[in-house]
Amino acid sequence: MDRRILAKIDDELESTEVAELCFLCRDVISGKRLEGITDAKQLFLRLEEKGLLENNYFLSQLLRTIRRADLLSHIETDSRQAEETDAQPALSQYRMMLYKIYDDMTKENLEKLKFLFNNDQRRKMELCNTALDVFVEMEKVGSLSNGNLSALYDMLREIDQQLASTVQNYMQGVPRQHQPSLPVSVDLQRVNNTPRPQPFLSIPESQLSCESESVYADAQSPTEPSPPPDPDSMDYYALTHNPRGLCVVINNENFLGIGLKSRGGTQEDAQALKDVFTRFGFEVEIHNNLTAGNMRTVIRMLGQRNFLRDDALVVCVLSHGLKDIVYGTDEEQVKLSELTEPFKSNAARTLAGKPKLFFIQACQGRQYQRGAVPCLPTQAQAEVETLSHWEADAGPLSNETVPWDADFLIGMATVPNCMSFRNTATGSIYIQELCRQLRKAAESSEKDDINTVLTRVNREVSRREYLAYKQMPEPKYTLTKKLVLKYVSADLDHVQK
Structure with a gap:
């Protein structure tokens, strides 16, 4: 500034x-x-x-x-x-809550508050000129913190019920946000008491049936030998149904508290996603302004869907966020793992072997991404040689594993710990570029798959500057085939219904 x-x-x-x-x-x-x-x-x-x-x-x-x-x-x-x-x-809302108490406290009540401390503490409190000074001293000795408001609440009840109600209202609104989160598996058991299905072997979609499944051992063959698989079908996900599947957009614009700002421009993102995935043959559902609890409900109900007649699933979340989490409109956190867990093959059996695409428009932290000038080839070679010596001393570097089960693609607007940018009039940088590249690939005669598309998104977003900073999207995937998205013709006579 x-x-x-x-x-x-x-x-x-x-x-x-x-x-x-x-x-x-x-x-x-x-x-x-x-x-x-x-x-x-x-x-x-x-x-x-x-x-x-x-x-x-x-x-x-x-x-x-x-x-x-x-x-x-x-x-x-x-x-x-x-x-x-x-x-x-x-x-933080915690500190703003303390400020409100200070702002509402009279000099008389401040003196009463100081008097309530024991003799050792009171000597320090007498030197405090304001309630803010008192709060700082309490924090220094550990009697006041965001997770420890009981001492302050008890003292304020002695001097002014209205001041105490400020603490009480804050405590009632915060606990779920600050209590330790339960493991996802426990949370799933809590909302769904049905036994977890056992892992099963996936079979070609043409053989999949909810009523009857046949799995043969390696040495065993069915009575009627099946024809050899089409080599092309082993490289590409099949898109044959009408509609192709469901695209769900969770679009959070207006937040209920004072900690998170309204996300101007997000309606442009939701509309762009609706337009492009409708042309790809997907049913599109848009859910506006969901609390964290409502987000979990939508995802849980979606996970219970019968996907037998769907070729793919697309979920887009547009909201505020930090690393590995997004926010509901009540400013409570939802882990990204909570969004993907219900669609793993052991939970959504009719989605097994089918692509599941998640696009997350949210920050992953507060850091800003900066740019650097690429080094010359000779410099790059020298750096590689230097790094190779360090690797020999420290041992080989292991590749980071992708924490998702098969056939997932997670498109993040930015890398961990960094911010993503959104134009309040035209929409977010990432979603708008994603839709532009999807349209471009759909209109091309080439069979560009989704990974090729996201590589182009990475390039185009990373080459620009936003408020003098950079943004670097991050796709993660465990896709086992290529996914090519093309526009669906209006009549769809050739498509299986």
């Missing part, structure tokens, strides 16, 4: 407001780094070091929280702000 803009904001902030900003930043900047800060310029330098001033959102949250929205005019004139990220804002 422009230093001149930050200087203007600093000029209009009082010392008490700077102290309030420092308190709100204690979850992203260590207390030691905040000691000695006397003006906003020093705080802004600390925030810059953390990459929290690369766009306007975090600073806007801070100014709104301390009721200085009048200063937003300084930072909302940048025309580039049509581009946003889908990362979780770093300003």
Whole structure:
């Protein structure tokens, strides 16, 4: 952010407001780094070091929280702000809750609060000028934290029920988000008490039947020998049904709390996905603004579908996110594994051997991706030689395993720990490029498979800059055949129904 803009904001902030900003930043900047800060310029330098001033959102949250929205005019004139990220804002609701208590607390109640501490603690508390100072001291001795609010709640009940209700309301709204998550397998058992089906051998789709299945041992053959398989069919997934399958889009735009910003432009993404997958012959369902619980319900019900007459499944999630998770509109987390688990072959038997495509438009962290100039061939060779020596000393590097079962493709908008970008008018960079490349491949006479398409998406997205930063999509797959998506003709007379 422009230093001149930050200087203007600093000029209009009082010392008490700077102290309030420092308190709100204690979850992203260590207390030691905040000691000695006397003006906003020093705080802004600390925030810059953390990459929290690369766009306007975090600073806007801070100014709104301390009721200085009048200063937003300084930072909302940048025309580039049509581009946003889908990362979780770093300003915690826990700290904003404490700020609200401070803001509502009278001097009389502050003195009562100090009096409630024991003699050893009270000496330190007497030096505190505000409730924020009291909260910091409580955090230092471990009697106050996001997971430990009981002491504060009990004291506030003694002095002001309204202040205590602020803590109570926060505690009632937060627990599920902060309780340790149960393993996915336990969660699946909780919502579905039917016994887990045993692993089975997949057979060609033409032989698959829900009523009757025949599996032969290696030395055993059926009475009527089957014809030799078509060599081409062993390389490509079959797309023969009408419709091809189901495409489900979970499109989260408006969030219920104050921690996550509305995702302007996401409707453009949902429409683009609907248009392209409808032309591919898929039924498209769009679910707008789902809470985490509703997201799980939609996915669970989808997993119970009979996919016998489907060739493939497509699931698209458009939301805020962090590494390996996406957010519901209630700002609660859903693990990516929860989205894919119901469609593994041991859970959705009629999807076994069929492609399952997941496209996730969400950030995977708060870091920004930067660019680097490729080195010359001679430099590259020198680096390879250097690395080979290190490998000999440290042992060979093992390839990272892909944590998905067969026939999955997971298209992530960005690599782990980094942000993805979205234009508030035209949609996200990743989804719009994905749809463009899918259309281009569908209209081509070549049989470009989905991996080729996603490689082109990687290239096109990574070559551009967004707010002076880069974005690098990341596809992961365990596909066992090539998947080629082409437009379906209107009459579909030749297609099996």
